[in-house]
Amino acid sequence: ETGVTQTPRHLVMGMTNKKSLKCEQHLGHNAMYWYKQSAKKPLELMFVYSLEERVENNSVPSRFSPECPNSSHLFLHLHTLQPEDSALYLCASSQDSRSSYNEQFFGPGTRLTVL
Amino acid sequence: ELKVEQNPLFLSMQEGKNYTIYCNYSTTSDRLYWYRQDPGKSLESLFVLLSNGAVKQEGRLMASLDTKARLSTLHITAAVHDLSATYFCAVAISNQGGKLIFGQGTELSVKP
Numbered sequence: 001e002t003g004v005t006q007t008p009r010h011l012v013m014g015m016t017n018k019k020s021l022k023c024e025q026h027l028g029h030n031a032m033y034w035y036k037q038s039a040k041k042p043l044e045l046m047f048v049y050s051l052e053e054r055v056e057n058n059s060v061p062s063r064f065s066p067e068c069p070n071s072s073h074l075f076l077h078l079h080t081l082q083p084e085d086s087a088l089y090l091c092a093s094s095q096d097s098r099s100s101y102n103e104q105f106f107g108p109g110t111r112l113t114v115l
Numbered sequence: 116e117l118k119v120e121q122n123p124l125f126l127s128m129q130e131g132k133n134y135t136i137y138c139n140y141s142t143t144s145d146r147l148y149w150y151r152q153d154p155g156k157s158l159e160s161l162f163v164l165l166s167n168g169a170v171k172q173e174g175r176l177m178a179s180l181d182t183k184a185r186l187s188t189l190h191i192t193a194a195v196h197d198l199s200a201t202y203f204c205a206v207a208i209s210n211q212g213g214k215l216i217f218g219q220g221t222e223l224s225v226k227p
Contacts, residue, residue, distance in 0.1 A: 004157075042119070042217040043158075043203070056214070090157060103148070104215060106158040 002026055004107035006091050012113045013081065021076040021110045023091030030096055032074040033104065034066060037088040049074060050096070081114045088112070117142045119206050121218035128194045128225050136221045138187040138204035147187050148205045148215065149178050158203065162189075194225045 004025045013019050025032060034046040048056035049068040063085075065077040074091055088109045094102040118141045128134055138147070146165050150158040162171045164180035164187060171178050175198065177190045187204055201222045205215040 040219075042219045043205075043215075045214065048214070103160060103163060105160070106150075108157045111155070 004091060004093055004105055006107040006110050008110060009108060010111045014115050015081060018079040021089055023074040023107055025072055025093035027093055027105060029093040030071050031094045032068060033092040034076055035090040037090055083114050086112055086114045117208060117216050119204060119216050119218040121204060121221050124219055124221060126221055126223045130195055130225055130227055131193050134191050136189040136202055138218055140185050140206045144206045144208060146207045147180055149189055150203045150205060152201045196225050196227065199223055199225045
């Protein structure tokens with residue numbers, strides 16, 4: 001595998017389910033990001049991790065719970081979601097979250113549908 | 116609050132024509148990115164613009180940056196169908212590390 005991978009690619013879940021999204025980067029980067037892309041809206045930054053430490057949380061509801069066990073893996077745990085949470089969830093990584101001089105590389109995304 | 120606005124949001128072009136997508140932003144930025152997204156796919160980096168007056172070209176696409184005007188343009192020359200996609204600009208905020216603010220995206224459709 002190369003670059004940034006995400007699993008699953010598609011997920012349908014009920015409002016009472018618990019599921020997790022997984023992201024893995026094979027680039028040797030130190031920072032990882034979760035974005036939400038809703039239809040017809042710009043990408044919204046959700047979480048930023050640098051060296052496994054959360055450095056930013058953009059007022060995301062607690063039904064989204066991130067986890068970064070090491071610099072190569074990032075999870076987004078989901079529980080009691082709402083239909084409006086249906087979106088494309090994109091993971092990205094960069095060499096360093098502290099500098100804007102580091103390009104972010106994106107994974108293919110997980111298309112989430114909440115019924 | 117930083118705003119990044121793209122214009123137009125939808126663009127339908129004929130093959131062979133030229134057009135420009137505009138990206139305006141409201142605060143000081145360290146750098147600006149252009150990304151391409153095909154339907155159902157992730158974002159592919161096209162250009163990174165570092166300084167005022169920067170111009171980069173790749174094939175039929177050319178991007179430029181005017182930091183004084185807080186404006187970037189993505190110019191399409193002699194469009195072909197393969198360029199059909201959604202194009203996003205993203206602005207890196209000065210002094211806020213790697214945080215990117217994205218524009219709404221421009222959905223480009225190139226028709227024969």
